[in-house]
């Protein structure tokens with residue numbers, strides 16, 4: 001590790017204000033100066049390695065995944081508010097639940113959910129006001145939340161509960177961001193009762209979900225939504241998931257599944273609105289493949305698919321993936337001590353100059369020219385290895401459907417020339433304002 005180029009702590013202190021606002025330019029400067037992997041001393045964290053080297057990403061997430069686990073940011077800080085489920089659990093607990101929940105997210109099951117996802121998107125689009133600037137990130141946030149909600153609780157009347165659940169998810173995420181950005185104030189958050197207050201919100205969310213699950217267990221379901229699949233799932237010994245665990249898993253699906261998708265959709269719409277030619281091409285695809293029957297032809301809309309992929313290349317919602325070494329381990333010729341935090345920059349990997357031609361340019365065509373295998377190690381919006389996003393097929397269909405439904409109805413126009421990013425737990429846009437006008441107009 002000592003051989004890796006190093007960023008001294010004084011440089012971090014000197015740059016702390018801008019790092020707090022947006023750490024990505026600081027990461028870029030160091031990568032460009034020091035190479036694809038460097039180490040840094042972060043006060044309170046000890047030694048941290050940053051890498052955008054595809055060999056590191058591949059080894060840590062795939063080949064040597066057993067030698068690593070997620071950092072405490074996910075397993076403790078996030079778990080405190082959203083519980084111990086797929087996203088935040090580790091070891092045997094994670095393994096047995098991943099095995100149990102995976103079938104609910106297999107392509108064949110997600111395809112059965114498509115009519116629910118489609119009708120939820122259609123309902124959400126009814127809310128869009130025509131011909132005035134709209135905050136697309138907020139709209140896509142509501143849409144993505146409702147899609148997860150309806151995919152879990154298809155027939156239930158859940159609007160009031162979901163409204164509160166979304167509020168709590170957002171309030172608690174803001175608290176988590178405050179805690180992450182000012183770890184030295186933890187004692188103050190505890191002393192002033194702020195931590196307790198937010199833990200109470202989490203308890204309220206768990207109680208709300210418990211009521212919905214209770215009702216479903218009592219009344220029975222139709223077997224068609226995600227909750228039915230989760231209720232029917234069993235461990236290897238045939239036992240069902242305990243209620244407490246089920247609540248945590250449902251809470252985690254909301255958290256992991258809505259903001260990431262909302263970010264990707266907002267960025268995708270921003271790019272579409274910037275480029276009239278591209279928009280025309282996508283509308284053509286919608287008219288050819290989607291306007292009449294639709295759901296069978298989603299995979300034929302390859303320009304829409306490439307546009308979404310390219311938006312996630314430039315702005316990957318999960319822009320950094322964190323792992324901690326469980327033992328002394330060698331990665332790409334460097335020996336890591338046990339307990340080393342490694343931050344894999346997906347944002348930087350997606351802009352590697354030696355692989356992506358003109359990486360800063362938005363160009364969906366590149367995904368038509370290359371298939372995913374050729375991207376070998378340079379494109380990871382959904383992570384990789386055993387902890388790869390369980391919802392990736394779900395998100396893919398949801399996003400293709402959302403873009404197709406939007407373009408079927410609206411012409412979208414840019415209202416701003418550039419988008420500012422807001423890298424928090426996920427990479428969000430600060431604001432994306434677009435104008436939606438009736439397509440027939």
Ligand code: HEM
Nearest residue numbers: 086087256257260261264317318382383387389390391395
């Ligand atoms: C564009 C949308 C999405 C993106 C970019 C995304 C990205 C990711 C990434 C990169 C990971 C791996 C994190 C790591 O290795 O540390 C992940 C994990 C996860 N995602 Fe997604 N995700 C998206 C949508 C969804 C949806 C729609 C769901 C569910 C409805 C979901 C559920 C999960 C869960 C449960 C995990 C944890 C899996 C495990 O560790 O076993 N995600 N996601």
